[in-house]
Every structure is written in C-alpha cells, then in structure tokens.
Amino acid sequence: MFQVIGGRSVQASRLLAPRSAVLVEAVRGRKSRTDPVAKSKEGRIKTPPPVDPVEMVVLKERFSEYQLLMKSLRMAFKEEVLRKKYEEETGSRAEERAREEEEEHRALMALNDQENLRMLRLRILRVQEQAEKAQRKKLKVLLKQEQGQQKFLKEKEKEILQLQEDAKNFITLENLDQRIEEALDNPKNYNFAIDKEGQVVKQTILQ
Amino acid sequence: MPRYELSLILKAMQRPETAATLRRTVETLMERGAVVRGLENLGERLLPYKITKHNQRHSRGSYFLVDFYASPNILTGLLNHLHRDVDVVRPTVLKKDDRVPSGFAAPIQEMHCVKLPSWTLFS
Numbered sequence: 001m002f003q004v005i006g007g008r009s010v011q012a013s014r015l016l017a018p019r020s021a022v023l024v025e026a027v028r029g030r031k032s033r034t035d036p037v038a039k040s041k042e043g044r045i046k047t048p049p050p051v052d053p054v055e056m057v058v059l060k061e062r063f064s065e066y067q068l069l070m071k072s073l074r075m076a077f078k079e080e081v082l083r084k085k086y087e088e089e090t091g092s093r094a095e096e097r098a099r100e101e102e103e104e105h106r107a108l109m110a111l112n113d114q115e116n117l118r119m120l121r122l123r124i125l126r127v128q129e130q131a132e133k134a135q136r137k138k139l140k141v142l143l144k145q146e147q148g149q150q151k152f153l154k155e156k157e158k159e160i161l162q163l164q165e166d167a168k169n170f171i172t173l174e175n176l177d178q179r180i181e182e183a184l185d186n187p188k189n190y191n192f193a194i195d196k197e198g199q200v201v202k203q204t205i206l207q
Numbered sequence: 208m209p210r211y212e213l214s215l216i217l218k219a220m221q222r223p224e225t226a227a228t229l230r231r232t233v234e235t236l237m238e239r240g241a242v243v244r245g246l247e248n249l250g251e252r253l254l255p256y257k258i259t260k261h262n263q264r265h266s267r268g269s270y271f272l273v274d275f276y277a278s279p280n281i282l283t284g285l286l287n288h289l290h291r292d293v294d295v296v297r298p299t300v301l302k303k304d305d306r307v308p309s310g311f312a313a314p315i316q317e318m319h320c321v322k323l324p325s326w327t328l329f330s
Binding site: 166169170171173176177179180181183184186187188189190 | 222225226229230233234237242243244245246247248249250251271
C-alpha cells in the first residue's frame with residue numbers, strides 16, 4: 001500500500017522537508033483495480049484539504065515574487081557567464097593576445113630551428129670523424145695482415161731456398177757408389193761426454 | 208714430406224759386400240719413391256748383446272744411418288723388405304723432428320739431436 005521512495009526520483013522539496021520520518025508514497029500493493037472497495041470505505045467521499053482563501057492569496061503573491069526573483073537571478077548569472085565567454089573569444093584583448101601568442105610561438109620555433117641546426121652541424125662533424133677513424137683502423141688492420149702475409153711468404157721462400165741448396169747434396173743413382181765409398185771411409189761418432197761445468201769431450205773409444 | 212731416418216745394423220762383412228748391401232737398400236728406397244738425403248757410417252762395433260737373425264748369431268755389426276724424405280705409406284712395405292734381407296741384422300725407421308723439444312736447455316757446445324736407439328750409444 002505504501003512504498004518507501006528516495007533517491008533521484010523524488011522532488012527536492014520532498015527530500016529536504018519531509019512531513020514524516022520516512023518518505024512513503026501510495027502504491028497499488030495488495031489490491032488491484034478490479035477489486036471491490038472495502039466495507040469500511042464504502043461511503044467515503046474524498047475531499048481535498050480545505051483552503052484558506054486569504055492565506056492562498058498571500059502565499060500566491062509571495063510565491064510569485066519569490067519565483068520572479070529566483071528566475072531573474074538565474075538569468076542574470078547565465079548572462080554573465082555567456083558574456084564572459086563571448087568576450088574571451090571575440091573581445092578587445094583577444095586579438096592582442098592571439099598576436100602575442102603567435103609571436104612567441106614563432107620565436108620559440110626559430111630558437112628550436114637554430115638548436116637543431118647547431119646539433120646537426122656537430123653531429124655531422126662527429127660522424128665524419130668516426131668514419132675517418134674507422135677507415136684508418138681498417139687500413140691499419142689490412143696493412144698488418146699484409147705484413148703478416150709477406151713475412152710468412154718470405155719465411156717459406158727462405159725455407160725453399162734452403163732446401164734447394166740442400167738438394168744439391170742429396171744422393172742420386174749416379175752419386176750412390178761415390179757416396180757409399182765416402183761413408184765407408186769416414187765413420188762418424190756421435191758419442192760425447194759432458195760434465196757439470198759444461199765441458200764437452202768428443203774423443204771416445206770406438207770399438 | 209716427413210723426414211725419416213733409417214738406422215741400419217748390417218752384418219759384419221767385407222767392404223765390397225757391405226757396399227753392395229747399402230747400394231741395394233738405397234735403391235729399394237728410391238724405387239719406393241723416397242728421396243735419400245744422406246748416408247752416414249757409425250762404424251763397425253760390438254753389438255750390445257748377441258742378436259740372432261736369419262739363423263745366424265751376430266756379435267759384431269756395422270751401423271749406418273740413412274736419412275730420407277718419404278711418404279708414410281711405404282714404411283710398412285720397406286720394413287718388411289728389410290727384415291727379409293739376409294744381410295740386415297736390425298732395421299729401424301724413426302721420424303726426424305726439426306724442432307728441438309721444449310724443456311731442453313740451449314746447447315752449450317755442439318750437441319747432436321739425432322735420436323738413436325739408446326742401445327746403440329753406449330757399449
């Protein structure tokens with residue numbers, strides 16, 4: 001029959017100045033539209049609350065004045081806000097401000113460009129130096145490699161020449177007899193004696 | 208090509224026979240594709256112990272050194288051949304290393320690095 005209400009569905013006046021402790025409103029709860037009227041309520045005639053005309057008039061006047069004032073205040077505030085906004089966009093100061101901002105912007109952009117140029121130049125120099133350094137290093141490495149190769153080649157050549165020289169003394173079929181005779185005539189002795197002072201004695205008895 | 212050394216102990220023979228044996232050996236080497244660098248005679252001496260080979264007992268032998276360059280493939284065949292030769296008492300092929308192994312002090316006077324089998328040095 002009565003339902004508790006609250007929150008946003010309620011008027012502000014009802015929330016702020018409620019008649020009872022709990023905010024209730026009538027709601028079709030137990031009975032539906034088609035149900036017959038209760039016996040206790042058979043001859044009931046609903047009458048609205050009585051109104052005092054004098055009071056009514058006074059209240060009406062006061063209320064109308066009050067509402068007029070409130071509305072006017074509201075309109076005044078709204079107008080102020082709108083005017084401020086309008087002035088900000090298209091007022092006298094607006095153009096000056098816009099110009100100042102643009103100049104500032106241009107100045108800053110110019111500064112930025114300068115800085116960029118400076119950094120660019122420095123960077124170019126730095127990159128060049130690095131490239132040169134790398135190039136020099138590469139050349140050095142190449143040079144070293146070349147030198148190493150040359151050294152190696154020279155050593156090998158020396159060895160080859162040495163071997164060629166030795167090759168003249170090798171035994172061939174023609175030399176063979178001669179060399180055999182030579183060898184048989186000159187027995188070689190590899191034995192020797194050495195003491196702690198490092199004196200070598202080559203003369204040994206060959207049996 | 209690796210460098211080898213053939214240390215050869217031949218039977219104690221007369222000079223012409225020794226020469227013939229040596230000639231035979233060197234020719235065998237050259238047939239098998241070796242390049243003979245040199246031939247050295249270490250003399251005829253008493254063997255450190257009596258060696259029996261080819262049904263003969265030897266107490267004296269003549270030592271020879273042949274150093275040559277050869278491929279490693281021929282060595283087995285060569286050794287087989289030399290073992291079968293009647294005049295050869297003991298053939299030994301050793302590898303010759305050009306580098307002096309580390310741990311040896313620098314020679315004070317002339318020192319020879321040829322590796323002879325230890326039993327040939329002192330007798």
